[in-house]
Amino acid sequence: MLEIKNFTKSYSSNKKDKVAVDHLNLCIEDGDIYAFVGHNGAGKTTTLKACAGILDFNEGDILINGTSILTDPITCKKQIAYIPDNPDLYEHLKGIEYLNFICDIYDVTNEREELIKKYSDLFQLTGFLGNTINTYSHGMKQKLAIISALVHQPKVLLLDEPFVGLDPESSHNLKQIMKEITKAGACIFFSTHVLEVAEKLCNKVAVIKDGKLVVAGSMHKVLKDQSLEDVFMEYMHE
Numbered sequence: 001m002l003e004i005k006n007f008t009k010s011y012s013s014n015k016k017d018k019v020a021v022d023h024l025n026l027c028i029e030d031g032d033i034y035a036f037v038g039h040n041g042a043g044k045t046t047t048l049k050a051c052a053g054i055l056d057f058n059e060g061d062i063l064i065n066g067t068s069i070l071t072d073p074i075t076c077k078k079q080i081a082y083i084p085d086n087p088d089l090y091e092h093l094k095g096i097e098y099l100n101f102i103c104d105i106y107d108v109t110n111e112r113e114e115l116i117k118k119y120s121d122l123f124q125l126t127g128f129l130g131n132t133i134n135t136y137s138h139g140m141k142q143k144l145a146i147i148s149a150l151v152h153q154p155k156v157l158l159l160d161e162p163f164v165g166l167d168p169e170s171s172h173n174l175k176q177i178m179k180e181i182t183k184a185g186a187c188i189f190f191s192t193h194v195l196e197v198a199e200k201l202c203n204k205v206a207v208i209k210d211g212k213l214v215v216a217g218s219m220h221k222v223l224k225d226q227s228l229e230d231v232f233m234e235y236m237h238e
Contacts, residue, residue, distance in 0.1 A: 001028065001029050002156050004024055006025060032187045036192075042211065091134035094132050142162075199227065
């Protein structure tokens with residue numbers, strides 16, 4: 001479970017504080033695939049980075065299965081995986097070296113080879129794991145980042161625009177994996193501009209505008225008889 005409580009983040013600019021996210025409250029429960037949508041600069045990436053323990057914040061708290069990211073970040077980070085929209089990988093390493101490095105960090109031992117093979121085969125990257133990452137295309141780097149997030153079987157998965165750069169087959173496979181791991185008890189919180197995907201894939205959705213939450217809840221209740229695109233446009237033009 002991921003709980004975002006009264007989360008507020010400000011940035012200083014020209015001696016003034018700009019509020020990027022303003023008192024955000026959300027609860028992403030076990031089993032949820034929770035979409036986080038909003039315009040560019042709405043506060044989505046800021047929120048995800050704070051949930052991952054990358055950014056500090058001004059007010060509130062973020063809990064990973066009841067543990068505060070502020071007071072016990074290591075325990076929290078052992079349970080989460082974060083994939084940014086533009087993965088920053090160690091490009092001098094080979095793909096397999098990077099995956100083994102991630103497995104070492106998260107103490108993945110018994111199922112390491114099996115999990116690496118499973119996800120590398122699924123994303124058609126197995127034949128490239130012996131190559132250095134600096135030879136990879138953007139899409140291949142995205143796939144490697146996704147595999148590295150999945151091999152340690154996180155309880156909370158944080159994704160920032162995960163489908164950007166993926167080919168159609170890989171996008172399909174990622175959606176299936178998201179369904180599988182949430183069915184097994186994990187939860188997923190992800191930002192996306194692809195509203196059609198969010199509408200079909202997610203059971204819950206939150207819309208953020210200028211750092212403030214405008215609506216959140218089950219996809220069915222938020223949409224009523226409309227499409228997510230229609231609902232989104234209505235809130236953006238209020």
